[in-house]
Amino acid sequence: MKKFSDEIIRFFQSQGCVIVSTIDRHGFPHSSCKGIVQINADGRIFLLDVYRAKTQDNLKANPHVSITAVDEHKFRGYCLKGKAEMFSDAQLTEEILKSWETRLTSRVTHRLLKNLKEEKGHPRHPELSLPKPKYLIVVEVEEVVDLTPAHLKEKGK
Numbered sequence: 001m002k003k004f005s006d007e008i009i010r011f012f013q014s015q016g017c018v019i020v021s022t023i024d025r026h027g028f029p030h031s032s033c034k035g036i037v038q039i040n041a042d043g044r045i046f047l048l049d050v051y052r053a054k055t056q057d058n059l060k061a062n063p064h065v066s067i068t069a070v071d072e073h074k075f076r077g078y079c080l081k082g083k084a085e086m087f088s089d090a091q092l093t094e095e096i097l098k099s100w101e102t103r104l105t106s107r108v109t110h111r112l113l114k115n116l117k118e119e120k121g122h123p124r125h126p127e128l129s130l131p132k133p134k135y136l137i138v139v140e141v142e143e144v145v146d147l148t149p150a151h152l153k154e155k156g157k
Helices: 006-013 054-061 094-116
Strands: 018-023 029-040 044-049 064-071 076-088 135-146
Touching: 006 029, 006 064, 006 076, 018 054, 029 054, 029 094, 044 094, 054 076, 054 135, 064 135
Parallel strands: none
Antiparallel strands: 018 029, 018 064, 029 044, 044 135, 064 076, 076 135
């Protein structure tokens, strides 16, 4: 497992959502948005999926996954590659569910503040209509790819 730096942890914690990519049974990539519940320095990232659809089917057949996030404004991002394990909704701990609720509240608050600044986005708060999480995805990251162009990286990092 790959250890995460404090910078990577902060970067992913600041993301409203990430793109999770899996491979379907025909070998084609499938990408979907997921919310991070937790990211640990030991190289694990926890995601909740609110649907039982293509991501779950793909992970059953092939546990390899990538998780990508970019900050277009700062022109940086990361792709985390690893293997996922799924846990049923019955295995969701109170701590995980509380983290999920906290993240959703944060997203709604962020959207409200942007709307107040007249940076209109979605007219409703779609996070509030999301179904209850169906299962937990825990990814043990094996590789971290820094997507920041080499000529833009700060020296010493």
